[in-house]
Amino acid sequence: MRLTLGLTGMDPATESALQAAFATANTRLGGDHWLLLPENQAEYVVVDMDSMYGPMSWLRLHAAGKQVIALTAAQRSQADFRLGQPFDAHSVAMLLRDIATQVGVPLQETIVASPAAAVSTEPTPVVVTSVPAPSPVVAVAAPMPESTVDVAVSEPEPPVQIAAVAAPTAIEPAPAAVVAPTPVTATPGNTLLDWLTQDRLKGRVRLRGSESVLIDTEQRQYHGPAALKPLATYFESALSTADFVAVDATTWASESTRLGAAMPLSRLAWFGNLLAGRGVLAPGYDPQQRFQMVKWPQTEREYPKHFRIATVMMKGPATLAEIAEASGVSTAEVADFVNANLATGFAEPEREPDPLETQKPGGLFGRLRGR
Template structure:
């Protein structure tokens, strides 16, 4: 007895398991093996699924013996397996399939031998095409930027409280759950954090239960926005932060908190509150240097109290109609 192959296609995982178990029970008196859809000679297609018709067409185009698996009564195939599937139903199906001869792959027809053509003058060889220029090499991707402390203030960047200590700056503790940092009230000592490269390995995890004691030990609790402000102030060395145009006008959206450590910031903020202005104009009117104004604008942009004043292009006025009809419409 020749071993033949069958595949159950398109079933859910649970039904596939139960159907294969029923197949093993029914196959005790037969010699069938389970195969994948491409290699099986008989394919059982789930006609009750949304992809049943597609699987049916694929199996038929591949020359398979197709069996419709369905709970309905009418099918367009020569064989049918009724749902719910039982071992008795599969045994009956296998017996019906065995009554049909196994399909034999047809040998490909021999290619026709071309008749010799009348001799003709050989055509002149076509000119060789010019070689195509080699494509320009793709530019290498830019290396990732070094991470800084400001990158870890974004939501989700830190999974829990951490402590950070630079050699030339006081220690701070970041508590991302509350959006606060623990440290002293003075900001200037934290300026080294603005330009330092900070990697995840530089952080020391902190037990959340220790946060109240650390707040007393190294300083009070302050919002992340205050730390983001000092990092924006000292992070760019007098140049405008990336993504902003030095030729734009900048304005303050509200009166910001000014720090006593930076007395000229009050005069810069006063000028900016009067209306949008160029960085050079703010420097001239406030008496501060251009670098000081640029750093202050960077800090204000970092905490969302400033923005560039970009004028939207005005729409052209519609052309007015002329003549009598135009005057009548107006």
């Protein structure tokens, strides 16, 4: 019995890496139990759930009766199976083995030890029954520059456009190692969202607090915890200049490596706007307006209801009340989600169609049509 696997909803680099890992994994499992096919011909399909179009691919494949394998950095998934990100030949082999076992085809991964690692003078094949190791959690940010959600994301993202207000003194990067900027008095409205969206930070800085956060304003990236909720306090209280410390290149290199892959600053802007409204639509928008998604957002695993809201909004323009009713989510949660995605360019109010100009028939063909 041969099982079939397909790949979809991922960038070319990820697809090539996954094909190579599959080839190695399939060889270790015997080489004749799995076959890689186009997604429409495969029974099991791997979808990059951390990419922009992954969730839509999941919906399409699920409706088609396919067995969906979620490629994701998150620890949980709504798909039938999960392949942790980052992956390698071993984790792919464990996935293929587990699926095959469920359908009554027991497989065992075989790893051939190298001569240098063998005890005897002759290299001897060693059969090892492996236990899948937990995949490290890395953030995705969805793509916007996209580097990583609930994953690292490779596609560039559009800049976040948010109305600016008068900016106080900016922090210039210090030439020496780790120099603290001059403290100033915090005023209402000085949350991390204000500092980020009003261009009040310059260079590379470390945010003081219980969570380690490094911000690179030039690259529009940050390093910090994979989850967003631990950062909520930075968006709910005022910050002063003393809360930011300039970081030199050497310190940045070591600390950013320890914190893991970079994530786009737009992810923090999204989170800040999610919290800012507190269940009320942002000023300047009418709750009776209809809103729609213009592209699929990078949904966060910490907010599972957002997937339902986004699915409803992708179908067409709707009011907050209509979205809430169709998704089974409260109107306040819908308002917060709409605020976050309006600010980051993933949603917009419904646009009135441009009136068509009345044109008089002209020329010979026009006169003939007018008869």
